[in-house]
Amino acid sequence: MSIKTIERKVLQKNDEVANQNRSFFDKQGIFALNLVSSPGSGKTSLLEWTLKELEGRVKTAVVIGDVQTSLDAERLSSFDLPIIQLVTNGSCHLEAALVKDALADINPEETELLFIENVGNLVCPSSFDLGEEMKVVISSTVEGDDKPLKYPAMFRNSKVLIINKTDLLPYTNCDLDQLRTNALKINPDLTIFETSCVSGEGVDDWCNWLEKQVMEKTWKNVSA
Amino acid sequence: MHELSIAKNIIRIAGEHLSPDEQALLTKIRVRIGKFSTIVPDLLQSGFEAAVDGTAMENAKLEITVIPLRVQCNSCGEVSEIEPVDFTCPVCCSNDVDVVEGNEIMIENLEITEPINH
Numbered sequence: 394m395s396i397k398t399i400e401r402k403v404l405q406k407n408d409e410v411a412n413q414n415r416s417f418f419d420k421q422g423i424f425a426l427n428l429v430s431s432p433g434s435g436k437t438s439l440l441e442w443t444l445k446e447l448e449g450r451v452k453t454a455v456v457i458g459d460v461q462t463s464l465d466a467e468r469l470s471s472f473d474l475p476i477i478q479l480v481t482n483g484s485c486h487l488e489a490a491l492v493k494d495a496l497a498d499i500n501p502e503e504t505e506l507l508f509i510e511n512v513g514n515l516v517c518p519s520s521f522d523l524g525e526e527m528k529v530v531i532s533s534t535v536e537g538d539d540k541p542l543k544y545p546a547m548f549r550n551s552k553v554l555i556i557n558k559t560d561l562l563p564y565t566n567c568d569l570d571q572l573r574t575n576a577l578k579i580n581p582d583l584t585i586f587e588t589s590c591v592s593g594e595g596v597d598d599w600c601n602w603l604e605k606q607v608m609e610k611t612w613k614n615v616s617a
Numbered sequence: 618m619h620e621l622s623i624a625k626n627i628i629r630i631a632g633e634h635l636s637p638d639e640q641a642l643l644t645k646i647r648v649r650i651g652k653f654s655t656i657v658p659d660l661l662q663s664g665f666e667a668a669v670d671g672t673a674m675e676n677a678k679l680e681i682t683v684i685p686l687r688v689q690c691n692s693c694g695e696v697s698e699i700e701p702v703d704f705t706c707p708v709c710c711s712n713d714v715d716v717v718e719g720n721e722i723m724i725e726n727l728e729i730t731e732p733i734n735h
Contacts, residue, residue: 394644397727399634403626403648404722485619516655517619520722545701546655549716578703581712 407521410489414496414524421501422614424607425509427523429547430531431540432513435557437465438590439531440508444472446600447506451607454499457510458487465510475499486517489524506607515544526610527552534558534565538572541579548579553586555599560589620656623722624664624679630724631674638732640673645680645728653686653701653719686719 402408418425428436440455447453454475457465466478477495479487492509499507509525511518519528530551532540535558541548548554554576562569569587576583586602588595631646646665650656658681665679689696690706691713697706701719705712 394731395729397634397639397729399630399724399726401630401724402722403623403630403724405630406626484622520619520623520655542702546653549653549701549704578705578712579701580704 404520404522407489410493411522411524414489414493417496417501418507418524418526419614421504422611423501423504423507424610425507425523425525427518427525427528428508428510428531429515429518429528429551430513430533431515431536434513434531434533434536435590436510436513436531437468439555439557439588439596440469440510442588442590442593442596443508443600443603444469444474446596447604448472450600451506451604452503453506453508454504455508455510456492456495458491458512460484460512475504481512485512485514486521487511487523488521492523505611506603515540515547519546519550526606529553529555531555531557532572532576534562534567534569534572536567537565538567538569538575541572541576545579548576548583551580552582552584554583556585556587557590559587559594560591620660621664621668623656624661624668627665627679627724628668628672628674631677631727634727635674635729637673639729641676642729642732643674643677643727644730645678647680647682647725647728649682649684649721649723649725651684651686651719651721653716654722656722658683682725684718684721687717688714689717690714 430436456477458479458481459465460481463478466476469476477498479491479495509523528551530547586595586599650658662679669675685698686701687696687698690711692711693709695708704714706714
């Protein structure tokens with residue numbers, strides 16, 4: 394019997410491609426976000442509001458991952474910006490190589506902000522680095538206040554939490570303070586926003602913060 | 618449910634490290650899976666069995682060691698094992714902690730039987 398020592402990350406290949414994506418974003422001064430959430434928490438609705446709010450302010454592109462259909466890309470097609478739909482054909486998460494292929498379809502000169510909307514799933518996407526600057530996790534009030542405790546890896550690995558569907562709060566058992574407490578227990582460094590994609594409330598705070606991040610990234614790129 | 622995709626990656630990596638002769642003699646693949654890695658060991662095991670079936674390495678078993686979640690406190694410096702529901706240092710109650718172990722999805726080694734010489 395012989396033993397062959399390997400000591401290698403199983404996802405090393407994905408990590409290598411993610412690092413190539415990251416270098417591309419850094420070189421081009423693109424602020425890339427990986428939007429993660431469970432299905433139906435409002436990622437695409439939030440994108441619609443965000444794109445509307447940032448129109449004329451930030452040059453944006455969107456990559457959308459879904460298991461099937463291009464329905465999300467069609468929803469966003471009225472915006473005059475690159476919308477690239479990725480269909481994973483059954484896979485429950487986006488991988489770095491898929492995103493790398495999609496990057497061929499964006500013009501880096503015309504892109505300051507890139508949204509990567511992941512497949513709706515609070516488990517698997519947390520293991521796959523795409524090369525993004527940060528993960529943004531969206532949790533809607535109708536999902537209750539215990540999601541951070543049930544899916545800690547996703548909340549721990551994200552930098553931003555957006556609590557969406559605040560307009561539905563009166564119709565749910567969700568305790569907003571409890572949701573915040575639970576999220577901060579898992580990750581005390583989370584920046585938290587609250588939004589409604591019916592009234593648009595809170596979208597401006599989120600977009601102002603985003604614009605500032607994009608400016609800092611662009612500035613870092615210019616000064617380098 | 619990304620365990621199948623992880624299992625396929627494990628089989629690919631093992632294949633890259635073995636000659637065709639060695640692949641047929643592979644008996645064990647040892648992996649370390651962190652408790653905070655979002656991988657369910659049982660699902661990885663059944664994913665592996667499904668994915669390895671019919672390949673040159675189909676006699677190989679997967680041996681999974683689960684690594685607990687450990688954090689190091691940036692206030693008191695202690696390393697403690699915690700449950701992933703509260704990222705607080707159990708020694709001094711600070712929440713300024715870094716995960717030092719428990720995220721890994723690592724392939725450790727491959728065990729190969731010696732060829733039988735006739």
